[in-house]
Amino acid sequence: MAATIQDLLWLLFMEGPGIGHRTAMKCYKQWEDPLKIWQAGVAAWKEAGLSEGIIRYLEKGPALEDARKRAAAWEQQGITLLSISSELYPAHLRSIFDPPPVLFALGDTALLSAPMMAVVGARRCSSYGEQAASYIGAGLARRGYAVISGMAAGIDAAAHQGALKAGGRTVAVMGCGIDVCYPPENLKLWREIRETGLILAEHEPGVRPQAGFFPQRNRIISGLSRGVIVVEAGEKSGSLITADLALEQGRSVYAVPGSFFSLKCRGTHALVRDSAAALLVDLGDIEPAENGLPCSGEVSDKAEPESEEERAVLRKIAPEGTAIEELLSVQSDIASLQRTLSMLELYGFIRQGADHKWVPA
Numbered sequence: 624m625a626a627t628i629q630d631l632l633w634l635l636f637m638e639g640p641g642i643g644h645r646t647a648m649k650c651y652k653q654w655e656d657p658l659k660i661w662q663a664g665v666a667a668w669k670e671a672g673l674s675e676g677i678i679r680y681l682e683k684g685p686a687l688e689d690a691r692k693r694a695a696a697w698e699q700q701g702i703t704l705l706s707i708s709s710e711l712y713p714a715h716l717r718s719i720f721d722p723p724p725v726l727f728a729l730g731d732t733a734l735l736s737a738p739m740m741a742v743v744g745a746r747r748c749s750s751y752g753e754q755a756a757s758y759i760g761a762g763l764a765r766r767g768y769a770v771i772s773g774m775a776a777g778i779d780a781a782a783h784q785g786a787l788k789a790g791g792r793t794v795a796v797m798g799c800g801i802d803v804c805y806p807p808e809n810l811k812l813w814r815e816i817r818e819t820g821l822i823l824a825e826h827e828p829g830v831r832p833q834a835g836f837f838p839q840r841n842r843i844i845s846g847l848s849r850g851v852i853v854v855e856a857g858e859k860s861g862s863l864i865t866a867d868l869a870l871e872q873g874r875s876v877y878a879v880p881g882s883f884f885s886l887k888c889r890g891t892h893a894l895v896r897d898s899a900a901a902l903l904v905d906l907g908d909i910e911p912a913e914n915g916l917p918c919s920g921e922v923s924d925k926a927e928p929e930s931e932e933e934r935a936v937l938r939k940i941a942p943e944g945t946a947i948e949e950l951l952s953v954q955s956d957i958a959s960l961q962r963t964l965s966m967l968e969l970y971g972f973i974r975q976g977a978d979h980k981w982v983p984a
Contacts, residue, residue: 764791
């Protein structure tokens with residue numbers, strides 16, 4: 624889809640000196656149409672509180688020819704430029720406090736109108752956290768949601784991969800230019816999402832990652848989602864920023880329980896303790912969203928488990944219940960068996976009965 628004149632005007636406006644999201648939103652609320660911003664004149668710009676540097680920039684007029692050339696080059700690379708004035712721009716993202724005036728999209732832009740659920744968590748996650756994120760990503764995908772995250776190492780990557788393995792769709796929001804894969808070790812995942820899902824960024828192609836970009840992109844992840852699931856997060860985790868933003872934006876927040884002893888779960892558990900998040904022990908805990916989004920149980924998430932160990936344990940569980948001692952004949956290491964049972968329970972295959980035996984869910 625070719626960029627419109629409004630898209631180009633927003634692109635050029637955001638390149639002005641000292642123009643950030645706050646200034647952009649002030650101008651958007653006052654004029655809405657970017658052409659009116661450029662044509663308002665010095666008196667109106669001063670009245671709006673724009674700085675002298677911004678006014679001098681606007682007085683020069685928009686360099687539309689340069690913007691058209693860049694947009695055409697991006698289009699050749701499959702990159703779509705869309706602005707807050709674009710028909711493609713999601714209405715629920717536009718409604719947050721500080722939506723990005725410009726977005727770059729690479730992949731299937733039809734996903735911008737799809738129901739999304741965000742899965743976020745620690746980069747240096749535990750094996751349990753990685754498994755949980757993968758299962759949750761797959762389960763959400765099977766329920767008809769596009770799984771959105773930040774493609775960071777750890778929980779983000781596992782959630783994306785879980786959705787893809789389940790044959791679902793996933794959306795990655797980058798903290799850099801859309802054509803820059805970060806972290807580099809996720810290049811295979813980046814390519815797969817580009818081919819079957821959608822990659823988004825608010826920074827122009829070619830922009831390298833910077834520390835400040837990642838907290839900023841979190842508002843896009845939460846803003847595009849119907850809810851945010853935090854899998855593992857320490858007390859100072861960036862994932863808690865996403866959870867806070869989601870709450871400010873009126874989104875639901877869910878927290879996956881972890882080990883009492885794990886520092887990686889302190890922030891996650893605090894969300895529940897402080898009543899900021901609902902405890903997620905089953906995907907059925909996710910409340911059906913409005914506006915025709917999938918409801919719990921509309922799409923089955925009880926496909927066969929992915930690993931042979933999990934399939935073997937599941938086959939051993941009898942309708943009347945099976946004690947953990949009996950399951951040791953399938954998986955002899957008690958710690959590994961408990962992890963397998965936890966994942967099967969989290970994903971909704973089994974539950975623990977009153978007599979502590981495991982039964983089919």
